[in-house]
Amino acid sequence: MDIRTYSGFVAAAELANFTLAAQRLNITQSALSRQIRGLEDSLGLRLFEKSGRNVRLTAAGEALLTKVNGVLVADRDLWAFAGDLARNQSGLLKIGACSQLIERYLPRFLGEWRLANPGIDVRLEDGGGPELAEKLHAGAVNLTISAMPTAPIEPFEAVRLGELGFLAVATPDFLPDTGGPIEITDLLEGPILTLNCRHASREVFDAACRLSGLVPRIVLESTSPHTLFAMAEGGNGIAVVPSSAILAGRSLISRPITLRGEPIRFDICAMSDSRATLPVYGRRFIEALRKHIVVEEKSAGRGHLHIV
Numbered sequence: 001m002d003i004r005t006y007s008g009f010v011a012a013a014e015l016a017n018f019t020l021a022a023q024r025l026n027i028t029q030s031a032l033s034r035q036i037r038g039l040e041d042s043l044g045l046r047l048f049e050k051s052g053r054n055v056r057l058t059a060a061g062e063a064l065l066t067k068v069n070g071v072l073v074a075d076r077d078l079w080a081f082a083g084d085l086a087r088n089q090s091g092l093l094k095i096g097a098c099s100q101l102i103e104r105y106l107p108r109f110l111g112e113w114r115l116a117n118p119g120i121d122v123r124l125e126d127g128g129g130p131e132l133a134e135k136l137h138a139g140a141v142n143l144t145i146s147a148m149p150t151a152p153i154e155p156f157e158a159v160r161l162g163e164l165g166f167l168a169v170a171t172p173d174f175l176p177d178t179g180g181p182i183e184i185t186d187l188l189e190g191p192i193l194t195l196n197c198r199h200a201s202r203e204v205f206d207a208a209c210r211l212s213g214l215v216p217r218i219v220l221e222s223t224s225p226h227t228l229f230a231m232a233e234g235g236n237g238i239a240v241v242p243s244s245a246i247l248a249g250r251s252l253i254s255r256p257i258t259l260r261g262e263p264i265r266f267d268i269c270a271m272s273d274s275r276a277t278l279p280v281y282g283r284r285f286i287e288a289l290r291k292h293i294v295v296e297e298k299s300a301g302r303g304h305l306h307i308v
Contacts, residue, residue: 002035003071003072003075004025004035005035005036005038005039006039006068006071006072007025007072008021008025008027008032008035008036009035009036009039009047009064009065009068010065010068010069010072011024011025011032012032012036012048012055013048013057013061013065016051016054016055016056017053017054017055018032018033018036018055036048043064045058045060045061045064046058046060046061047060047061047064048061076277077277080277080279080280090119090120091119091120091121091279091281092120092121092123093120093121093122093123093142093143093279093281093282093285094123094125094140094141094142095122095123095124095125095141095142095143095144095145095285096124096125096126096127096131096132096135096136096140096141096143096144096145096146097124097125097126097127097132097144097145097146098126098127098128098129098132098145098146098147098199098200099126099127099224100225100241100242100244100245101145101146101244101268102124102126102145103244103245103246104244104245104246104296105244105289105292105293105296106124109288109289109292110122110124113285113288117281117284120281120285122285125140125141127198128146128198128199128200128223129146129147129149129198129199129200129201129203130197130198130200131198132144132146133149133153133156133271136156136271136272136273137156137273139273139276142272142276142278142279142282143270143271143272143278143282143285143286144270144271144272145161145268145269145270145289146200146268146269146271147164147199147200147201147204147242147266147267147268147269148160148200148266148267148268148269149200150203150204150207153271155273155274155275156271156272156273156274157271157272157273157274158269158270158271159269159270159271159286159290160267160268160269161267161268161269161270161286161289161290161293162267162268162290162293162294162297163265163266163267163268164201164242164243164244164265164266164267164268165242165243165256165257165263165264165265166201166204166205166208166240166241166242166243166256166257166263166264167240167241167242167243167245167254167255167256167257168182168187168238168239168240168254168255168256168257169228169229169232169238169239169240169241169245169247169250169252169253169254170190170232170237170238170239170252170253171232171233171235171251171252171253172253173235174190174191174232174235174237174238175238175253175255176253177253177255178255180255181255181256181257181258181263182255182256182257182258183257183258183259183260183261184208184209184212184214184257184258184259184264185212185213185214187238187240187257188209188212188214188215188216188217190217190237190238191217191218191219191236191237191238192216192217192218192219192237192238192240193218193219193220193222193228193231193232193236193237193238193239193240194216194218194220194221194222194228194239194240195221195222195223195225195228195240195241196221196222196223197221198223199223200266201242201266204264204266205240205264208257208259208264211259212259219236219237220236220237225239225241225242225245228240228241229241229245229247229250229252232252233250233251233252239252240257242266243256244268268293270286270289270290
């Protein structure tokens with residue numbers, strides 16, 4: 001069936017008038033009527049009925065409309081994909097990402113990816129989970145890289161990149177260097193330095209605290225792990241950060257955090273808006289980053305992470 005027939009069906013359904021639908025499609029009303037009759041004959045269904053001077057969908061037409069819209073979306077995706085290939089996958093890719101994930105995974109990866117994809121202009125903007133979701137929804141970025149939301153966000157599509165844990169970071173006075181993990185109930189006996197609610201990982205930590213049955217004594221909420229580390233070095237408490245945070249050059253003890261003996265974990269993901277076709281080079285970027293994270297975590301030997 002010609003894709004133009006499906007476009008004619010949707011236009012007639014939306015405008016409830018064959019004349020107006022034909023004008024939108026820049027064809028004659030008789031041509032549109034022939035398309036609709038052909039579709040009805042092909043499917044063996046009556047799709048429209050008269051309603052005064054207008055038309056309206058039958059029950060079968062209503063049921064078919066969502067499916068036909070899906071065909072049109074798939075057709076647009078196909079042409080966008082082909083267009084990317086024809087343009088040698090050149091264009092602009094705008095990415096919003098959590099600052100910790102940028103720091104951990106992107107410096108070397110992005111340099112190598114740009115060399116391999118010289119036609120793609122990549123622009124980064126850091127932010128927290130809720131802020132990134134707003135930018136994605138507004139179309140300010142093509143995709144985001146952050147902690148996986150605890151519940152699906154419509155109309156976003158998420159691709160899992162890996163899994164992170166939490167670290168307790170402090171001086172030996174607050175955190176003895178036993179070489180093993182620390183149970184969250186023991187951790188919460190001390191003053192806590194934590195990221196604020198701008199970070200999606202904070203929601204996971206708060207949930208773990210509720211499951212432990214204890215209320216943390218939070219003495220600092222910050223946008224930056226480095227602020228937490230500086231305060232921890234000054235003996236002000238125990239910093240709780242995702243395991244992606246970099247501790248280089250800090251004279252601090254670092255231990256994974258567990259809940260009832262199991263590491264506290266959360267997924268990280270790349271998200272895009274299903275209403276806007278992600279360029280093929282955006283999908284290629286996501287897959288390359290996922291593979292990079294696998295290699296990065298294996299080489300670092302972080303056993304508390306699990307990447308798939």
